[in-house]
Amino acid sequence: MANKCPEYANLQHEVQLTLHTLSDLTRAMLDAFHNCDRDRFVQLDKELEATVGRKERTIGALRQHVKEHKCIGPEVQ
Numbered sequence: 001m002a003n004k005c006p007e008y009a010n011l012q013h014e015v016q017l018t019l020h021t022l023s024d025l026t027r028a029m030l031d032a033f034h035n036c037d038r039d040r041f042v043q044l045d046k047e048l049e050a051t052v053g054r055k056e057r058t059i060g061a062l063r064q065h066v067k068e069h070k071c072i073g074p075e076v077q
Contacts, residue, residue: 008071011062018055025051 025048032041065071 005069005071007065007069008062011058011065014058015055015062018051018058021051022048022055 025044029041029044029048032038032044
């Protein structure tokens with residue numbers, strides 16, 4: 001594996017955390033749906049939408065960093 005610059009590693013970590021959060025929120029939302037917990041479902045839906053926005057921003061920042069600094073990492077299209 002090639003060495004990555006510190007900023008790339010930081011952005012990569014942020015993407016990973018955000019994707020884990022999306023996964024956790026989706027599971028919780030499914031549970032709320034199965035349990036007919038409308039209030040919890042609505043709350044989780046709002047959190048999920050905000051997290052999707054964060055995911056888009058962090059992946060965008062990673063793409064921009066790779067483009068500008070030619071850092072080596074997985075292809076992020």
